[in-house]
Amino acid sequence: MFQCYPWLVVPKVRWDLTTSRVLTMDFVEGGQINDLEYINKNGLDRFEIADKLGKLYSRMIFIYGFVHSDPHPGNILLKKAEDGSCEIVLLDHGLYATLSKDLRVEYSQLWLSILNKDKQGMKTHSRNLGIEGDIYGLFACMISGRTWDSLMEGITRKKPSLKEKKIMQDILPTVLPKINEILECVNRQMILIFKTNDLMRGIEYTLNTSNRMASFKVMSCCCIRSVYGDKMDKARSIIDKLKIVATQYWLLFKINIYYAFLTINEVYRNTVSRNLCLYTQN
Template structure:
């Protein structure tokens, strides 16, 4: 607490008791860079106070230097392991994470960007009491997004939460190219809004975002469309455009966390089995040198996207909703919208823009029809929908 008091005194110019009516000494959460305390302002607002550890700024440069030396030593001992990208990423991202004003700006940007999602709650930032080392936010309570027992107790539908999480991140990645890259369960809460009773996903910790270039984002859209449709020629083409080279089968497996056999059949065709999980783990160990080589080859933007994918997959596994068809359909919708928006942006012809809009509407209608088929599969209506889809679309569903 003495260190926390010191940072608040230095940055805000006042003692804790002058700023807050009450301030809980025990932190709500603590990590390597900062810790968060619950407090109440004199006007009655309950807030979360994120305070950076005082020695982090000075220590971080030494940590990066040490990391660089150790990774260099590993490279000398094991030439096949390429991990210098790890140092490069730390050098780029750590200064951004240590600037809490940058975190506050990110929070407001993503809240505005995704305001159409009524289920998303981003805590408000109180700028008048925020600095590079202290961030004051609206206090929001909830259960962790991977806490199935909490959701069952509060009658929250885990399938709906998983679906909404997928929608939110697909929108960030494919449409906006501005991606929250730390969705570990401590940073994503679920709650029933006290005022309305509506279920909300609360997104916290906005220090680490990845900004995707249009070229990368559109290639990534094309790749996921190809993966969903099991179009292997295009999987190879867009994997190679994203730097995977001849390791494109491994790249496809890493992105989807599915076996190569499942990728070839279509990742939306069947959920992950226990046997496939074992196969994936064994292959991850076997192909570790190739994985490190691949991570060194892909664009830097891909590294945090892979991290984000893995964290989201972990949440889906905890909720038993992993690799559901609906998540792939949501991704497909976002890819369709993103690619159509890009085409419309590139043309000045009203006729061409109208044509692109009609094609987009038709593709989205096909996805909706396919979703209907999945819901009623096995019934006479499902068979009719499937027959209609096969007739309408040249690509496999």
Template sequence: MVMRNSRNLIKYLVAGGVTLSSLEYLRRHDFNLSSIGLVRFGRAFAVAINVFIDYKVSMYGVDSQQEDYQELKNKIHLRSAVKLRTLCCVNGGVFIKVGQYVGALEYLLPKEYVETMKVLHNDAPQSSLQDMCKVIKEDLGKDVGELFTSFSEKPIGAASLAQVHKATLHDGTTVAVKVQHADVQKHSYVDMKTMEFLLHIAARLFPEFRIVWLAEETKRNLPRELDFILEGQNCERVARMFAQFKFLKVPKVYWSLTTNRVLTMEFCEGGKVDDKEYMKQHDIDVDKISKDLGKLYSEMIFVHGYVHCDPHPGNIFIHKTLQGQQEIVLLDHGLYQVMTDDFRLNYAMMWQSLINADIEGIKKYSEALGAGQLYGLLACVLTARSWNAVTTGIGELEQTDAESDEIKEYATVYLPQISELLNNVPRQMLLLLKTNDLLRGIEWTLQTRANASSFINMSRCCVRALSNHQLKSCDSWVSRTKIRVREMFTQRKIDLYEMYMWLRTTYFGSLIFQLFYGPQKPVPVFSGF
């Protein structure tokens, strides 16, 4: 009875504390309650209080050294994640967007949150056909029946801000029509203020849960994502920028049927990039797909500094043409990150240091990237490797199951430090962490060979980007020749490393390797630049 009364007292105290903190926050941030959607805000506030109280009350009096401590905490994580996912689905719009972001933060948040939110990438709530037709009529001035000879009743894809329908133009062309959810823009201001408010309260009650940057990023990017004309322009820019990649397919935009809320594009066939069964059915070379994807994103990051901001499997399709050409279809161009030259070059130097296992270089460029004394943590988060692997040379040792388990365990233990790191690094870094996770996740799902790793293509682009930068400050042909020779020599070393990794995956190569070096000892054929 005493315990129950104690828990009830704690529950009321926490609820009262949260409410008082909330009112003070609203007052200081000019949150005009008379002009916002009270139902949406109230729903979010109620769920937030429920989650916070669950943590405080359930963990009250529990010793962290108890045998079932972590099991209890995992259960609370899962309960809370399900509640928050339900809130995201009911409120929709910005809440779905933030939930999807959480679902992409592998190694950065408890797995219960990541796995629970991840389904929002593929199972976002849908708007009715009537609502979609209304938006089209308002923006294009004609009924759907006047614009298209057919228009699918069910969407072929639903996302946080819009959904896509398959349609046919009067000339017989099949198109994909992306239509914004009717109320997204109307609710966007309220939702962003609400999200910002909730994350500030969470940071106050749980100091280790500091992801206020998530609200800041969403607030900064949302207006651009809601502008479909900008998305169409991004489509055309990317198609021009990477025209040399014959494997890349970017949908054509039909401008006469495009507005701020309606985007009509070429319809592209294909399966999701992580659909291994689709690859088998269509005889698609998964190793080539992994190589090409690594090449594309490395070129974006290190060479152009213009990076696709929503790299999840639902936005990357794979298609094999009638001529047998494998294509990577890149979708959802609503948001791109433009990187500053300073950031891009510091990031390239950081990777050069990681590949060389250069500890002093890692410290130096971690400092330049805002990590400060958390340089070791940044190195591990960037590579998804243990510190031992980083200091040994990430290009020389393959990740073991034991190392993978160690990383996941550390992700929970060092959550406060990870939160601090994410609050300190430039916002551009958050996107790169997401991109790295995408590439690694796809390689793991498709079980690609080691020589097809995105790490190899990333190394090539990194070398080229740094060489191009050095050439800009050269004033003699001798200096330029030295830089070009050094670049060529390094690229050949990468070629040898790629050949070595391919050889290790062959039957006879693995036998020879074990005969001369033993089953565990790697050959350090690639020690960097």
């Protein structure tokens, strides 16, 4: 399933030492993914770590619908590869969420609606996941971990800030009853996704990589592949399939161009800001 990621390490099962009650796997050394001292000591790149983890979980959730649902730091180790890059070791495979195809596609479409600031799309796909009425906005905020204002401005361009975090903390007590209502109504498979999302955000917060734009690019591409893969399965004619493939690759091309533009723009702004600081100091 994940042979395309040579940096992913899953300990092999030792069947000769495994019984119906005891699962024995290879011992793998490494440091916990939130161990900043280990990361710095081994010269590992925090952004490379976050990008690889994001790729892994985007593929799990949006492409395969088979998700390791306990990604706390004790279950994710880091190793330094021979070429100096990082390897990710995934442990404890006792809790997996198996997402139905319908949920996986709806969840992908909901994320695309969030990334595109599409309120009607958010409402439609939230309803298909069990959320009725105006609380779809809060549902979208819970999934993205951002405020509604940020969603409407565009989370691919507006980075999280301390001010936004403070706003979310301040309004939490007032929306808690609505959050409980959402958890009561939502498709049960979504509960493990919520848990997984929260654990992933906690890791990114510790690594101080929450502001990276690359995570949205990977997620967008996986969502598009999920949605158009479903369309392809339902297509009946060769012409329809060719149109779907062409549309999918056109969207992927536009995403790559868009995020390349954002990256160049960010580098330019950082360079200008740094030069202004140097000019002011001189």
